[in-house]
Amino acid sequence: MTYDTLIIGAGLSGLAAGVRLAYYEKKVCILERHTTIGGLNSFYRLRGHNHDVGLHAVTNWRPPGSKTGPLSKLLRQLRLKWEDFDLAPQFGSAVAFPDVRLRFTNDFVVLEQDVADKFPSQADGFRRFAAHLDELDLFDADPNEISARQVAGEFISDPLLVEMLFCPVLFYGSPTPNDCDVRQFAILFKALYREGFGRPRAGVRPILKALTRQYKSLGGELRLRAGVKRLLQDGQRITGVELDSGETIEAKNVLSSAGSAETANMLDGPNVDWPGGRPEPGVLSFVESISMMDCEPKDLGLNDTIVFFNDSPTFRYEPPTEPVDVCSGIVCVPNNYHYDRPLDDARVRMTALANSAYWFGLPEEDYVCEKAAWFERMADAACRFLATDFRPHATDLDLFTPRTITRFTGHTNGCVYGAPRKWRDGRTPLDNLYICGTDQGYLGIVGAMLSGVSIANAHLLRD
Amino acid sequence: MTRDDIRQVILDILERIAPDEDLSNITDDVPFREQLELDSMDFLDIVMELRKRYRVQIPEDDYEHLATMQGTVNYLEPKLKDVVK
Numbered sequence: 001m002t003y004d005t006l007i008i009g010a011g012l013s014g015l016a017a018g019v020r021l022a023y024y025e026k027k028v029c030i031l032e033r034h035t036t037i038g039g040l041n042s043f044y045r046l047r048g049h050n051h052d053v054g055l056h057a058v059t060n061w062r063p064p065g066s067k068t069g070p071l072s073k074l075l076r077q078l079r080l081k082w083e084d085f086d087l088a089p090q091f092g093s094a095v096a097f098p099d100v101r102l103r104f105t106n107d108f109v110v111l112e113q114d115v116a117d118k119f120p121s122q123a124d125g126f127r128r129f130a131a132h133l134d135e136l137d138l139f140d141a142d143p144n145e146i147s148a149r150q151v152a153g154e155f156i157s158d159p160l161l162v163e164m165l166f167c168p169v170l171f172y173g174s175p176t177p178n179d180c181d182v183r184q185f186a187i188l189f190k191a192l193y194r195e196g197f198g199r200p201r202a203g204v205r206p207i208l209k210a211l212t213r214q215y216k217s218l219g220g221e222l223r224l225r226a227g228v229k230r231l232l233q234d235g236q237r238i239t240g241v242e243l244d245s246g247e248t249i250e251a252k253n254v255l256s257s258a259g260s261a262e263t264a265n266m267l268d269g270p271n272v273d274w275p276g277g278r279p280e281p282g283v284l285s286f287v288e289s290i291s292m293m294d295c296e297p298k299d300l301g302l303n304d305t306i307v308f309f310n311d312s313p314t315f316r317y318e319p320p321t322e323p324v325d326v327c328s329g330i331v332c333v334p335n336n337y338h339y340d341r342p343l344d345d346a347r348v349r350m351t352a353l354a355n356s357a358y359w360f361g362l363p364e365e366d367y368v369c370e371k372a373a374w375f376e377r378m379a380d381a382a383c384r385f386l387a388t389d390f391r392p393h394a395t396d397l398d399l400f401t402p403r404t405i406t407r408f409t410g411h412t413n414g415c416v417y418g419a420p421r422k423w424r425d426g427r428t429p430l431d432n433l434y435i436c437g438t439d440q441g442y443l444g445i446v447g448a449m450l451s452g453v454s455i456a457n458a459h460l461l462r463d
Numbered sequence: 464m465t466r467d468d469i470r471q472v473i474l475d476i477l478e479r480i481a482p483d484e485d486l487s488n489i490t491d492d493v494p495f496r497e498q499l500e501l502d503s504m505d506f507l508d509i510v511m512e513l514r515k516r517y518r519v520q521i522p523e524d525d526y527e528h529l530a531t532m533q534g535t536v537n538y539l540e541p542k543l544k545d546v547v548k
């Protein structure tokens with residue numbers, strides 16, 4: 001039997017692409033190497049608690065029933081309802097630098113006002129910058145990139161404000177150090193500041209469940225523990241895949257969410273001429289800690305949903321030489337959303353840039369104690385920007401590193417936002433091999449799903 | 464199918480694609496775009512839904528006929544006349 005499309009990876013992009021293909025009666029199978037779905041945004045259970053791998057915030061929040069914006073577009077395309085994701089809006093978030101703090105919520109006016117208060121001379125420039133970003137064609141597939149910093153500099157003259165605005169944006173989705181393509185920036189600017197953050201009460205599970213339920217009810221097949229070892233190549237075409245087990249499966253098309261370099265490595269045929277050279281994996285990765293708490297964080301004065309902090313006027317977003325960059329980071333309190341009832345447990349999450357090579361090279365016997373040591377340093381740094389040190393109330397800790405990310409998702413270097421070079425139209429040099437997800441270019445939870453949907457629509461539904 | 468049947472089919476499709484839209488007041492000779500929040504992805508979906516349900520193929524060059532309800536019904540009438548509802 002030959003499939004219309006085989007999808008590599010049951011992360012958010014692969015599942016969303018699968019829903020579209022199955023809905024239009026394509027014969028489709030998703031192949032996932034891991035034992036569960038979700039990829040970079042999966043979930044796990046540890047010492048009696050349910051954890052999300054990655055979910056701090058679902059970006060692009062809109063009030064249920066909204067007719068515009070990426071989230072509404074996505075729900076329509078997947079034939080899902082607002083209740084399926086059931087997003088509760090955030091309390092409010094902040095960008096914290098040594099002497100300035102900017103607040104933002106799901107109402108853009110709050111940020112505009114805060115910019116006007118803290119940077120009076122920049123208020124007009126900021127408004128014009130935001131308006132300019134609104135007018136850009138975000139889905140322009142032109143591979144030439146334009147520096148977002150350069151564009152920001154044309155509107156905003158105070159470098160501190162530029163750094164503060166870039167900090168959350170780069171942290172939540174830049175595949176490139178210190179700067180990113182202006183389209184990518186504009187997508188994230190809207191997703192974070194204009195629209196804002198929401199979270200399902202039960203974390204990422206309901207989102208993944210809604211996708212999987214929809215996919216299977218439409219006849220889509222999902223195979224776990226089915227890693228793709230090789231893409232079977234016949235000249236310019238892929239004829240199918242070979243799994244880790246040696247089994248081969250035939251397909252008319254293959255859509256890969258494994259990453260561009262990772263996908264290139266699966267090709268076994270004659271040399272493929274990748275425009276711009278063979279894809280290279282990205283290098284930016286993170287450590288993430290989850291501290292279980294014995295009380296609601298807000299009872300300790302931790303009232304923000306997410307705090308992006310940086311301890312100097314300049315924000316460095318690059319792989320650190322130290323194992324973890326403790327100059328900056330993200331603190332997320334998943335309890336701080338307007339749920340219909342409080343969560344059953346409480347936690348504080350922290351994220352910081354990490355040096356992948358260090359964590360990969362660490363001998364097994366040092367790994368656990370290095371994790372614990374770096375957690376303390378991260379927390380020391382973060383707590384300077386919080387109302388209080390939360391550690392006395394922490395009852396359990398889990399921390400994962402770039403090594404963990406690679407182990408569970410296959411992304412080289414534990415890379416979260418993919419390679420610097422994106423394949424925006426989803427095409428590769430091979431006729432029937434396509435790329436979606438992180439290396440296509442739309443990232444994050446909503447972005448990854450939109451990526452799967454867009455590439456499926458563009459190439460895999462029309463015949 | 465009669466013209467009324469076809470109109471109802473289009474309304475059903477729009478209801479599926481855009482469940483948050485109010486479809487009760489569609490004016491047949493005004494473009495959908497002016498009455499509903501539909502983008503190019505949604506238009507592709509109309510075409511795809513028609514193909515899925517009635518196996519009608521609509522070439523890309525003909526999409527312009529689908530701008531209004533009236534245009535869509537006119538365009539589909541000959542193609543769906545022998546289809547049983």
Ligand SMILES: Cc1cc2nc3c(=O)[nH]c(=O)nc-3n(C[C@H](O)[C@H](O)[C@H](O)COP(=O)(O)OP(=O)(O)OC[C@H]3O[C@@H](n4cnc5c(N)ncnc54)[C@H](O)[C@@H]3O)c2cc1C
Pocket residue numbers: 008009010011012013014031032033034037038039040041053054055056057058059226227228229257258262286288405408409410411416436437438439443444445446448
């Ligand atoms: C710590 C962390 C926090 C995050 N926080 C947020 C957040 O708060 N908000 C937000 O919007 N986004 C967040 N993200 C980003 C978001 O999770 C990702 O952008 C998104 O999940 C990417 O989805 P994807 O489908 O592109 O890739 P992936 O999820 O990586 O999907 C790829 C899948 O392919 C599988 N695979 C790889 N190779 C093979 C193979 N050879 N054969 C079979 N299967 C294979 C992998 O196992 C994986 O399941 C976070 C990510 C991390 C790591």
